[in-house]
Amino acid sequence: MNLPNALTILRIFFVPLLVAALVQEKVGFQLGDVRVTNDWLSLAIFLVAAGTALLRSQVRPLATNLHESREQFRAVTETASDAIISADRQGTIVYFNRAAERIFGYSAREALGEPLTLLMPERFQQPHTLGLQRFLATRQARIIGKTLELVARKKDGKEFPIEISVASWGTPKGTFFTAILRDITARKQAEETLKGRTAELEARFWPD
Numbered sequence: 001m002n003l004p005n006a007l008t009i010l011r012i013f014f015v016p017l018l019v020a021a022l023v024q025e026k027v028g029f030q031l032g033d034v035r036v037t038n039d040w041l042s043l044a045i046f047l048v049a050a051g052t053a054l055l056r057s058q059v060r061p062l063a064t065n066l067h068e069s070r071e072q073f074r075a076v077t078e079t080a081s082d083a084i085i086s087a088d089r090q091g092t093i094v095y096f097n098r099a100a101e102r103i104f105g106y107s108a109r110e111a112l113g114e115p116l117t118l119l120m121p122e123r124f125q126q127p128h129t130l131g132l133q134r135f136l137a138t139r140q141a142r143i144i145g146k147t148l149e150l151v152a153r154k155k156d157g158k159e160f161p162i163e164i165s166v167a168s169w170g171t172p173k174g175t176f177f178t179a180i181l182r183d184i185t186a187r188k189q190a191e192e193t194l195k196g197r198t199a200e201l202e203a204r205f206w207p208d
Contacts, residue, residue: 086178091116091132094176103183105155121153135168136175144168144177149184161188 083100087093096111104111104119111118117125135141144166152162164181 082180082182084178084180085111085116085119086176087116088177089132089136089175091129093118095178103154103181104152110155119152121151121159124151141168152181160185 080097080099083103084095084097085093085100086095093111093114093116096106096108098108100111101107106118117128120128131142135144147163147165149161149163151159153159161184162181163184164179166177166179168175168177170176
C-alpha cells in the first residue's frame, strides 16, 4: 500500500469513527434497548493507532530513500570536476559545488544568496536578467537545454571562456535552474595555437 492510499484510509474510515465515538462518549444514545458504551471509543482509538502505525511504516522508507538520494546527489556533485550551480526564480544562487568554488574563486558561503550576475561580466548582466524574466513569463527558452560557449567572470574580475548547459526544474516551492559548466580556457588556447600553425603552413606551402 502506498502513502496516499494509507492517508485515504485514515481520512475516510478512522477519523469519522473517532469523531463519532467522541460524540457518543459525550451524549450517548439508545440503539433498541442497548446503550452505546465506551467500546466504540476504544475501537476508534485502536483503529487510529493502527492507522498511525501504518502511516509510519509507509513514511519511514520514504524518509530513508530521500536521505539516501540526497547523499547520492551530494557525493556526485561535490566530486564533479564541472561547476554545478543552482538558482531560484529570482536568479539567486542556492547551490554552489566545490568545483564552482575552484573555478570562480568564491567559497560557497560567499556565493550562496548572491545573484547569478555575480559570475558574469557586466555587459551580460542585463541581458541575463531580461532573459530570465522572459522565460518565467512565456516559458520560451533560448539557452535552456542547449550547450553554449559563453564568458564568465572570476572573483578577481578576470574573464574566461566557459561551456555551459542549463536546465530548469519545478518544485512546490517554485521554478529553479541548474547550470553545469566548465572552464575551457585550455581548449581555446589549444584551438588558437592550432589555428596559428595551420595558417603558417598554408602560407609556406600555398602562398598567394
